[in-house]
């Protein structure tokens with residue numbers, strides 16, 4: 001697998017290229033460095049002494065050498081120059097040898113900052129506008145990346161097939177049916193749905209990995225929603241005492257939430273997610289193209305979690321109107337979770353509990369409905385109910401809960417407890433196994449946009 005990273009000057013190709021090569025266990029080559037090595041002088045000097053035409057000739061020669069050399073490696077990443085593929089011959093060569101992924105230009109302020117910092121080495125300056133049509137002619141595009149301690153997260157379009165090439169993968173049955181052409185080596189197909197999030201399915205994955213001959217140094221990919229990611233991640237955490245894995249989430253919920261943060265596991269008859277481990281995927285590849293086949297009800301569940309992130313991170317964290325959701329909105333929304341996971345990777349500081357915004361009520365609603373209410377619907381109801389509680393406890397302004405309800409309702413999500421369900425029924429479920437601390441339950445309570453607070457609530461008190 002050879003990945004050529006392309007994009008406007010100062011879009012971050014070299015920095016990302018190094019990090020990506022380490023995430024996939026591959027070699028990294030910087031084309032500019034190869035040019036400098038063969039010319040024996042820095043790029044600004046080549047431009048000043050000989051002009052752009054000579055530079056382009058040297059660049060094409062260096063690309064030919066690099067493209068021949070990468071064939072020796074199983075995996076490699078090459079950072080190209082900002083104009084390398086303007087030459088059609090260069091483009092054809094890269095597309096024949098590997099895959100080209102084009103980085104989006106950073107926002108104007110960031111681009112200016114980078115060019116000012118390193119302008120001496122970028123003789124052509126900002127070309128993102130002038131070459132916009134050229135850059136957008138590359139179908140595989142990267143909108144954003146997040147560098148977490150144990151994981152690199154890529155967000156884009158048409159990027160998954162490159163990273164799945166040759167990788168043994170465990171795939172959700174529906175994703176296999178709808179996107180089978182994007183997977184080159186399937187080792188297990190798992191049945192869809194939460195009812196299959198069991199240790200029996202994990203055992204099946206362990207056996208498939210063994211039958212496929214995977215060893216301790218191998219990597220497995222999960223391709224599916226949160227169920228597939230949680231199960232495959234757990235199987236990877238425990239197979240041969242831990243092998244590395246790549247997560248390719250295919251639902252909106254798993255893109256903005258479940259795929260990042262390292263939690264893996266399965267359900268037990270006694271409760272959800274009771275067995276598991278922290279085991280971060282080396283690489284998370286979020287490819288918005290998978291969303292094209294996602295049924296609208298499942299997309300809507302994902303939007304509920306996106307709104308939850310807005311309650312934590314602030315309004316306008318990427319919730320987009322319309323039938324689908326693009327990589328920019330996904331990246332913006334995911335940034336809320338990434339920020340929290342960075343601060344509290346193993347849920348030891350309490351910070352990560354903020355991600356449970358609305359979830360104390362949501363879990364009780366799901367359970368009381370016997371799971372006929374989906375998780376996303378329960379999150380919408382839970383956030384609104386907890387916002388109402390915040391108002392009653394004078395932690396939020398009057399009208400706050402109605403404002404939250406209107407945002408969920410605009411996405412077609414329910415905002416009120418179903419008939420026959422009220423707080424007197426929710427309370428015993430919310431106390432759950434936390435009876436030892438009496439009636440006190442900690443809520444991650446939405447009190448305003450970007451203002452979710454951990455609040456201890458005594459359920460015997462009148463506010464509830």
Ligand SMILES: NC(=O)c1ccc[n+]([C@@H]2O[C@H](COP(=O)([O-])OP(=O)(O)OC[C@H]3O[C@@H](n4cnc5c(N)ncnc54)[C@H](O)[C@@H]3O)[C@@H](O)[C@H]2O)c1
Pocket residue numbers: 172173174175178192193194197224225226227228230250251252253254257258259260261262263264273290291292293294295298301
């Ligand atoms: N690990 C974490 O931090 C974390 C966080 C949140 C949720 N979760 C877990 O995630 C799970 C929920 O995830 P989910 O909502 O993705 O559910 P899911 O994995 O069950 O997927 C939902 C449905 O969508 C189908 N599907 C998946 N991708 C598709 C596509 N591209 N096109 C068409 N259909 C597709 C699946 O077959 C399934 O029927 C729960 O088990 C939850 O506990 C984990």
